[in-house]
Amino acid sequence: MATIEDVAKLAGLSRTTVSRVINDQPYVTEEKKQRILQAMDELGYVPNSSARRLRSQRTDTIAVLLPRITNPFFANLIESMEKKASQWGYQVIVCQTHDSEKKELDYLQLLKTKQVDGVVMTSLCNDWEVIEPYLESGPIVLCNEYMEEMAVPMVHMDHRKAAYESTIHLIDQGCKNISYVSGGSDTYLAEERKTGFLKALEERALPFLEAASVDWAIHVEDGRKVFNHIKDHHPIIDGVFTGSDEVAAGVVYEAVQAGWNVPDDLAVVGFDNQMLSLLMFPSVTTIDQPVAKMADRTIEVLVRQLMNPRANKARRYIYSHKLLVRNSTLKKQLVTNL
Amino acid sequence: MATIEDVAKLAGLSRTTVSRVINDQPYVTEEKKQRILQAMDELGYVPNSSARRLRSQRTDTIAVLLPRITNPFFANLIESMEKKASQWGYQVIVCQTHDSEKKELDYLQLLKTKQVDGVVMTSLCNDWEVIEPYLESGPIVLCNEYMEEMAVPMVHMDHRKAAYESTIHLIDQGCKNISYVSGGSDTYLAEERKTGFLKALEERALPFLEAASVDWAIHVEDGRKVFNHIKDHHPIIDGVFTGSDEVAAGVVYEAVQAGWNVPDDLAVVGFDNQMLSLLMFPSVTTIDQPVAKMADRTIEVLVRQLMNPRANKARRYIYSHKLLVRNSTLKKQLVTNL
DNA sequence: TTGTAGGCGTTATCAC
DNA sequence: GTGATAACGCCTACAA
Numbered sequence: 001m002a003t004i005e006d007v008a009k010l011a012g013l014s015r016t017t018v019s020r021v022i023n024d025q026p027y028v029t030e031e032k033k034q035r036i037l038q039a040m041d042e043l044g045y046v047p048n049s050s051a052r053r054l055r056s057q058r059t060d061t062i063a064v065l066l067p068r069i070t071n072p073f074f075a076n077l078i079e080s081m082e083k084k085a086s087q088w089g090y091q092v093i094v095c096q097t098h099d100s101e102k103k104e105l106d107y108l109q110l111l112k113t114k115q116v117d118g119v120v121m122t123s124l125c126n127d128w129e130v131i132e133p134y135l136e137s138g139p140i141v142l143c144n145e146y147m148e149e150m151a152v153p154m155v156h157m158d159h160r161k162a163a164y165e166s167t168i169h170l171i172d173q174g175c176k177n178i179s180y181v182s183g184g185s186d187t188y189l190a191e192e193r194k195t196g197f198l199k200a201l202e203e204r205a206l207p208f209l210e211a212a213s214v215d216w217a218i219h220v221e222d223g224r225k226v227f228n229h230i231k232d233h234h235p236i237i238d239g240v241f242t243g244s245d246e247v248a249a250g251v252v253y254e255a256v257q258a259g260w261n262v263p264d265d266l267a268v269v270g271f272d273n274q275m276l277s278l279l280m281f282p283s284v285t286t287i288d289q290p291v292a293k294m295a296d297r298t299i300e301v302l303v304r305q306l307m308n309p310r311a312n313k314a315r316r317y318i319y320s321h322k323l324l325v326r327n328s329t330l331k332k333q334l335v336t337n338l
Numbered sequence: 339m340a341t342i343e344d345v346a347k348l349a350g351l352s353r354t355t356v357s358r359v360i361n362d363q364p365y366v367t368e369e370k371k372q373r374i375l376q377a378m379d380e381l382g383y384v385p386n387s388s389a390r391r392l393r394s395q396r397t398d399t400i401a402v403l404l405p406r407i408t409n410p411f412f413a414n415l416i417e418s419m420e421k422k423a424s425q426w427g428y429q430v431i432v433c434q435t436h437d438s439e440k441k442e443l444d445y446l447q448l449l450k451t452k453q454v455d456g457v458v459m460t461s462l463c464n465d466w467e468v469i470e471p472y473l474e475s476g477p478i479v480l481c482n483e484y485m486e487e488m489a490v491p492m493v494h495m496d497h498r499k500a501a502y503e504s505t506i507h508l509i510d511q512g513c514k515n516i517s518y519v520s521g522g523s524d525t526y527l528a529e530e531r532k533t534g535f536l537k538a539l540e541e542r543a544l545p546f547l548e549a550a551s552v553d554w555a556i557h558v559e560d561g562r563k564v565f566n567h568i569k570d571h572h573p574i575i576d577g578v579f580t581g582s583d584e585v586a587a588g589v590v591y592e593a594v595q596a597g598w599n600v601p602d603d604l605a606v607v608g609f610d611n612q613m614l615s616l617l618m619f620p621s622v623t624t625i626d627q628p629v630a631k632m633a634d635r636t637i638e639v640l641v642r643q644l645m646n647p648r649a650n651k652a653r654r655y656i657y658s659h660k661l662l663v664r665n666s667t668l669k670k671q672l673v674t675n676l
Numbered sequence: 677t678t679g680t681a682g683g684c685g686t687t688a689t690c691a692c
Numbered sequence: 693g694t695g696a697t698a699a700c701g702c703c704t705a706c707a708a
Contacts, residue, residue, distance in 0.1 A: 049451040050391035051701035070413045094432045113387040281619035352695045389685035
């Protein structure tokens with residue numbers, strides 16, 4: 001492997017001059033520059049990135065923590081973040097926590113060990129007190145996940161409002177017995193959604209049917225189980241709120257299989273506007289998040305903080321959702337599949 | 339940021355001894371070891387990974403190149419690879435090429451610049467002649483994508499056979515005019531599929547309807563366009579072969595919307611057995627790939643080569659698929675939605 | 677405009 | 693068992 005020294009020798013110049021050429025710095029005669037470029041070419045020289053990192057104390061790399069990349073919401077987030085980051089000259093590394101507190105901390109270690117310059121967290125497993133100390137090692141930006149009053153930038157939607165709206169929509173469609181189906185994480189975000197859901201019930205003077213609710217549903221499979229649970233134990237349920245299009249799809253699928261009429265027997269709302277929700281039959285009402293915008297903003301905020309470490313650390317960027325009404329909730333009306 | 343030197347000073351010992359403790363090497367008295375561990379703890383010391391990398395010439399990192407992470411097939415692949423790699427103490431970095439030759443080469447640069455120890459390629463944009471030289475910088479393993487006779491390990495399915503089988507299945511169901519819908523990449527893999535498709539037609543003495551075929555379909559949206567194309571210009575088509583569940587889903591969706599009967603008017607097969615294909619109505623016949631097995635094997639082969647650079651470089655690992663027959667192809671028969 | 681030299685934090689080698 | 697010391701490859705004052 002050729003080093004800068006080899007190039008310098010071959011070109012008959014010093015390491016310094018070669019380094020200047022590598023880094024596009026001024027004060028190099030065009031002629032010598034050419035000589036060096038040729039030497040680099042001849043030797044197939046490429047700068048060793050570990051050495052550069054060690055020397056410059058920068059990695060030009062950002063870690064993005066997320067639960068699992070197979071969740072299309074996070075896949076889309078990464079997709080956009082990576083695009084944006086590369087525009088700024090940053091690499092993105094994908095870190096799947098699989099909802100494990102330990103893994104989350106392991107990945108935050110990347111910040112300490114200087115393998116990355118900054119971190120984006122899209123979910124939170126550990127308590128904030130545990131995470132906060134890592135801020136000493138580099139900036140962290142929250143995207144999607146959020147909390148009250150923290151000294152880090154946060155980019156997110158108002159999940160309370162989103163949940164409120166879709167619940168109101170269910171009620172408007174005539175649902176009286178709504179089951180609340182969630183994934184069981186006890187994050188602030190989950191809490192927000194539940195708050196919004198409960199607020200809607202309260203406003204319309206409907207009871208919260210805790211027994212008929214579920215807090216362990218994450219995947220399509222779980223959604224199917226949820227439906228069977230409802231059918232067998234709580235057939236009174238006529239509406240389902242879920243925090244995930246996958247789960248909603250599972251519920252709808254199984255309900256249809258069982259001969260239930262969706263939405264007339266059971267109306268279902270999802271979350272995230274994944275392709276799936278549109279393609280299901282019937283198509284599933286859901287909440288559209290401005291994923292690309294949030295991703296872009298997140299990277300922008302992080303990069304800005306990387307460039308200017310004493311930037312305002314506490315700003316919040318709140319994006320608005322869109323309730324997409326589809327056939328899984330349009331009761332007793334003649335509609336075309338959107 | 340504390341360095342090894344700081345720890346050494348605080349413990350009243352030398353860097354060497356500290357280094358020994360860090361790396362679990364013998365020849366350190368238990369007592370001094372404890373002193374050092376305490377010092378590390380006190381200073382919040384963590385080894386600087388750039389320095390280690392520079393010194394050891396290893397990164398313990400593997401790059402996985404793929405077209406786009408939003409494609410569930412690749413997301414699943416990454417999911418498994420990461421799990422396996424971490425068991426071996428390797429990190430995985432996800433590199434999206436977006437089918438760009440330039441990006442693919444940019445990422446292969448990681449190998450040259452020593453940012454990663456090895457590379458997995460799951461798709462191929464550039465010609466092999468362009469990629470081959472990078473082998474000098476470190477091992478490359480192909481997963482999913484493959485070619486004839488190359489000096490790198492390859493882990494993949496027999497796509498020719500898979501395509502052959504699903505085409506035969508279409509024909510067995512009574513299809514006489516089958517449209518071949520692909521994504522237009524001219525990789526060996528795509529060629530293999532087409533070969534299998536053509537072989538089936540030939541065996542059953544059916545013509546290849548080139549005019550009614552399409553080579554630009556990748557996403558759900560494309561699938562919808564494909565259907566409309568067929569409806570408007572080639573209504574004679576009664577079967578569609580696609581190399582992607584997304585495209586198949588788009589075709590099925592649009593066909594149902596247009597009032598066609600799937601499968602009786604139009605039978606459709608997909609590829610990859612994504613959740614989508616099961617949940618669609620009607621559910622979509624598809625090819626199941628042993629994703630996790632291929633991913634595991636790929637990482638194993640790569641790691642083995644990393645540990646023993648002169649291992650057999652040319653081995654092939656071929657996995658078998660499974661044709662999952664579902665309702666999108668079961669013509670004129672009474673079946674339940676699987 | 678170019679070169680010299682020191683150090684980023686670690687580990688391997690070799691003495692003691 | 694332990695500790696100097698010399699790299700790993702690069703960048704950057706500072707000198708020339």
